[in-house]
Amino acid sequence: MTILIENLTIDAIIGILPNEREKPQRLVASAAIDYDYKNSAEFVDYALVADLIASRLVSGRFGLLEEAIEAIAPEILRLNPSIQKLRLCIEKPDISPSFRAKVFGDYSGRDRL
Secondary structure, eight states: OEEEEEEEEEEEOOOSSGGGGTSOEEEEEEEEEEEOOOOTTSOOOHHHHHHHHHHHHHHHOOSSHHHHHHHHHHHHHHHOTTEEEEEEEEEEEEEETTEEEEEEEEEEGGGOO
């Protein structure tokens, strides 16, 4: 099975430029979670995953999108041992009027810490 979390929108401090460290900017996160569904007792709580992503983005005050993904992905994998593959995307939709900046990270359940 695959769970998609799309368009999780939050405001957070992220970036390495001085102006990015002063005020929160809009971020949009998405996740694709492949997992081994066996029964209703072993499920992936997508609300918990979304809350984790949002709270870590706000509290982390990361310098780079890459750093945020590298910090958040292992936490998601630890939530449920049935997760086989995770694709996490974080984007800055307002960084420029001419483009949207996105970073993707792909992780296997074997990457679990």
